[in-house]
């Protein structure tokens with residue numbers, strides 16, 4: 001199994017990603033860290049703990065940054081509800097988060113691992129940026145970053161910017177300049193791999209995990225009658241099934257100001273960065289394979 005750390009802001013699609021990361025036999029989930037994003041960080045931490053409790057999992061949860069590095073915080077409660085995970089009654093006897101902050105927990109886990117570890121950020125990259133600036137010694141111990149966020153095409157926050165990068169563009173810039181191999185799993189694929197109405201219909205019939213996710217998805221403000229985007233889950237699908245994706249290597253710059261604030265600018269022609277690259281960008285995906293894999297995976301969890 002691939003050793004991963006999930007850095008997330010649950011959030012309904014984050015909840016689906018955490019569900020799969022905890023339970024899929026091909027992942028060895030070492031740690032969940034939380035960040036302010038869809039809702040405030042106290043709530044994203046509680047939501048992560050609700051999921052570890054639901055699955056009786058002992059994966060530790062560490063709370064991270066309450067604010068982006070420089071930009072004022074703006075949540076996404078209109079998409080994910082006031083709690084960030086509405087629609088399902090989770091147990092209330094939750095474990096405590098780790099006593100250390102996300103940055104400390106990330107450093108400890110990464111440095112203690114025998115092999116380089118894969119980071120999977122599915123919220124703003126604030127914790128990742130703080131980690132890289134505070135403890136640069138972790139950099140060679142990270143195998144790769146597979147990050148949900150960004151878009152070569154249009155954004156979902158502004159015309160130019162996707163939510164995770166828009167939330168903390170300065171953190172995204174630090175991550176993309178870190179030298180760690182990065183795969184960008186952005187809206188170019190996540191808006192194609194919609195969970196179809198047929199998948200939604202089957203979900204509550206395949207076990208308690210499907211029921212729980214179906215209840216959350218019923219309260220999800222993203223998507224339309226053609227389907228709902230499972231943005232964050234695409235990172236895990238990529239890790240296990242890269243053959244379902246088309247990718248292109250290029251340099252990604254992040255806009256940190258002005259009307260395109262939070263835009264990920266791909267140097268598609270290689271003209272600006274002389275053909276140098278810092279990212280593998282997912283540009284296409286087999287949406288059917290994604291739906292099949294999602295249902296199979298949730299059914300296997302039971």
Ligand code: BDR
Nearest residue numbers: 011013014122163164231
């Ligand atoms: C991203 O924004 C968040 O609302 C989702 O959880 C996902 O990580 C999609 O733009």
Ligand code: CA
Nearest residue numbers: 011014122123
């Ligand atoms: Ca997210």
